[in-house]
Amino acid sequence: AQAIISGISQTVSPLVGVFYGERDVLSIKKVVFLAFRYGIITMAIFSISVSLFAEPICLAFNLSSPEQLRIAVPALIISSISLLGAVVNNIFIYYYMTIGRTSIANRITLFRGFLFIIPAAGAMAQAMGIHGIWAAFSISELLTLLMIILTVRKTLLKEQDLRGLLLLNYRDVAEGRFIAFSVDSNNESVLESSDKISEFCTSCKLNSKQSMVISLAIEEILLLMVQHIFVGNNNKSIDVRIFVRDDVTTMRFRCAGRKFNPLDYYQQAMENADTSEALALDESMGLQMITKMTKQVDYTTSLGLNNIIIRI
Structure with missing residues (x-):
C-alpha cells in the first residue's frame, strides 16, 4: 500500500513542476485532483479488501493462533482506514x-510522522486499549489534513x-487573459x-508591439514544428x-512526435550561414527575430513531449 501511495x-x-513553470494553473489543478481521485479510490478498494480478507491475510503470515488472530485482525482493519488520509497527505x-x-x-x-501520531497513540490507547494504537494512525492523518x-x-x-488549497493564482484565467487551443x-x-x-490580443488590450510579437511567435514556431516534427504525418x-500577465506573457507549445529543439536548430543555422544575409534567407529567420524580441525562449522534453516556452 505504501508503494502505491508513494508512486x-x-x-x-x-x-x-512542468505546469508550474508554465503558470498553467488549470493543468495543475486537473493533475492534482486526478491524483486525489485515483489515490482515494485505490486506497478505498485496498482498505475494503483488507477488511474482507483480514483473517486469510493473517494466516498467510503464520498468525494462526486464536490470540494472535484476536489482535491482528482488528489491527489490520483499523489501520487500513488510515490509508485514505495517507494518500491525500502524501x-x-x-x-x-x-x-x-x-x-x-x-x-x-513532521506533524503526521511524529507530533500528531505519538500523542494520538497515547490518548487512543487509554480510550480503546491496544486497538486505539492502530486507530491513532487515522487520527494523525485527519489532524494533519x-x-x-x-x-x-x-x-x-x-x-x-492566491486561491485554494493548491495556492494558485487564477487571476489571468478569471480575467480572460488566457487562451488554449489545438492546431x-x-x-x-x-x-x-x-x-x-x-x-485574443485585442481582448487583453495588448499594445501593437506585444500583439505583433505574439502573432509572429505563434506563426513561426508552429510552422517550424509542423515542418520538423510531423514530417509526412498530418494527423x-x-x-x-x-497566459497574459502584467509582467510577462507566456506562450507554451506542446506536442508529441520526433524531438525538435528550435534553439539548437537556430544555433546550427547561424554556424552554417556564412553571412547575415544568408541567415536572413534561411527559414530560421523568424526564429532569429523571436529570440531578439522576447525575454526568454526555452525548450524542454517531458514525458516524451516537445515543450517550447516563450516569455515576452
Missing part, C-alpha cells in the same frame, strides 16, 4: 515541495492573489490560428496555451 504522489511531482507533501513551499511540506511530514487547511488559510491571508499539423491550420490570436496536433 501516486511522486507521479504528481514532475507534471506539476500528495500534498510532494505537491508543496514541487511548487517551492518546502516549509509547508516539511511541516506536514486539518493542519494543512489552517496553514493554507494563513498563507492565503498573507498572499491574497492541426498542417500549414493551413497554422495560418488560421492567427485569427484567434488577433482577437497530429499541437497544443497552444497563452
Whole structure:
C-alpha cells in the first residue's frame, strides 16, 4: 500500500513542476485532483479488501493462533482506514515541495510522522486499549489534513492573489487573459490560428508591439514544428496555451512526435550561414527575430513531449 501511495504522489511531482513553470494553473489543478481521485479510490478498494480478507491475510503470515488472530485482525482493519488520509497527505507533501513551499511540506511530514501520531497513540490507547494504537494512525492523518487547511488559510491571508488549497493564482484565467487551443499539423491550420490570436490580443488590450510579437511567435514556431516534427504525418496536433500577465506573457507549445529543439536548430543555422544575409534567407529567420524580441525562449522534453516556452 505504501508503494502505491508513494508512486501516486511522486507521479504528481514532475507534471506539476512542468505546469508550474508554465503558470498553467488549470493543468495543475486537473493533475492534482486526478491524483486525489485515483489515490482515494485505490486506497478505498485496498482498505475494503483488507477488511474482507483480514483473517486469510493473517494466516498467510503464520498468525494462526486464536490470540494472535484476536489482535491482528482488528489491527489490520483499523489501520487500513488510515490509508485514505495517507494518500491525500502524501500528495500534498510532494505537491508543496514541487511548487517551492518546502516549509509547508516539511511541516506536514513532521506533524503526521511524529507530533500528531505519538500523542494520538497515547490518548487512543487509554480510550480503546491496544486497538486505539492502530486507530491513532487515522487520527494523525485527519489532524494533519486539518493542519494543512489552517496553514493554507494563513498563507492565503498573507498572499491574497492566491486561491485554494493548491495556492494558485487564477487571476489571468478569471480575467480572460488566457487562451488554449489545438492546431492541426498542417500549414493551413497554422495560418488560421492567427485569427484567434488577433482577437485574443485585442481582448487583453495588448499594445501593437506585444500583439505583433505574439502573432509572429505563434506563426513561426508552429510552422517550424509542423515542418520538423510531423514530417509526412498530418494527423497530429499541437497544443497552444497563452497566459497574459502584467509582467510577462507566456506562450507554451506542446506536442508529441520526433524531438525538435528550435534553439539548437537556430544555433546550427547561424554556424552554417556564412553571412547575415544568408541567415536572413534561411527559414530560421523568424526564429532569429523571436529570440531578439522576447525575454526568454526555452525548450524542454517531458514525458516524451516537445515543450517550447516563450516569455515576452
